[in-house]
Amino acid sequence: MFLEIPKSIKLEHEELHEDLEEATMESGSVGDAAKAVQEVLQPHFLKEEKFALPPLGLLSQLSKDQISPEMNDVLEMTEKLKTELIQMIAEHREIVARLKILTEAAIKENKLDYVQFAEKLTLHAQTEEEVLYPAAILVGEYLKTKFMSKF
Ligand SMILES: [Fe+2]
């Protein structure tokens, strides 16, 4: 399938997911805070993997001017991302707020690995807002102009 999430991003998601899973197994306030993060992160990741990240799998081909009619299918995803963008960003705010609680708990319990994890996930959300979401939307917009002239 040509519409695949780039491997680097897929792996990053898997790693974040696994690290959080580990944090949820901690006892006390770290575990509780991690579970609160997971509650919002899980559905958020699912949405991203459904429509926000697969369009990025076309970037490499598009940069080489390799365009095919079936790429039209990606427009469904990029239009969905455009509609959901404000909600996705609101979810990031919620995730980051919950990560702050996790960070405080982790500092108190001297579990500094989780402080690092929280920083990593916060940065991930920022990269998505600054680079990945706009790039995915641009894939759709670019294809629309290309299809108008080509097919
Ligand atoms: Fe993500």
Ligand SMILES: [Fe+2]
């Ligand atoms: Fe995200």
